[in-house]
Amino acid sequence: MGSVERERRHRASLEQINRVQLVVGRGDRMRVDHEGTLLERARMLAQEIRSHEATEQGLAAFDRLLRRAEEHDARHGRDILVFVAAVWSNRPLPLHTLRGLDADVGDDMLAVLDAFRYARLDLVESVEGGPRRVARLVNEARLSRA
Numbered sequence: 854m855g856s857v858e859r860e861r862r863h864r865a866s867l868e869q870i871n872r873v874q875l876v877v878g879r880g881d882r883m884r885v886d887h888e889g890t891l892l893e894r895a896r897m898l899a900q901e902i903r904s905h906e907a908t909e910q911g912l913a914a915f916d917r918l919l920r921r922a923e924e925h926d927a928r929h930g931r932d933i934l935v936f937v938a939a940v941w942s943n944r945p946l947p948l949h950t951l952r953g954l955d956a957d958v959g960d961d962m963l964a965v966l967d968a969f970r971y972a973r974l975d976l977v978e979s980v981e982g983g984p985r986r987v988a989r990l991v992n993e994a995r996l997s998r999a
Contacts, residue, residue: 854979856909863905870897904971908979911968914961915940915980921958922990929958934994936962940969941977941987 875889922933932950939946951959968976977987 854974859905859908859974859979863901866901867898870894870901873897904973907964907967907971908974911965911972911976912980914964915968915976918958918961918965919980919982919986919990929954931994933958933962934990936965937987938991938994940965941984941991 871894873890873894875886875893876883877886877889878884918933918937921927922930922937924930927933932954935950936946938944939950951962954962965976977984980986
């Protein structure tokens with residue numbers, strides 16, 4: 854799914870949130886709770902905006918990490934590959950992987966983790982090159998260790 858499609862879905866979610874009304878009461882006493890509706894819309898909007906921002910920033914960071922790992926002599930290449938493999942296969946990530954990295958690499962890893970937490974899509978499926986690109990990098994890393 855490209856950025857245009859993600860943006861279209863984001864806009865559709867925002868429109869749907871704006872149509873939400875919180876109804877309270879029973880039977881003939883049902884009414885729209887305007888204060889509750891505003892609070893619920895604010896909560897939903899904050900959640901949607903956070904999800905969208907985290908997704909976009911995380912995908913950009915994931916792409917930067919992949920590009921860096923594709924440079925075979927890249928600094929922290931092994932740590933990046935361990936991180937990518939953990940994100941791809943839902944495996945535990947050794948926390949020491951996040952230590953001792955260049956600031957930009959560590960920040961990108963944290964942005965990907967933030968996207969992993971909030972995104973409503975699969976990061977590996979949505980990054981440029983998708984699963985093929987990630988699988989190629991992980992397989993190359995396995996072969997080089999063997």
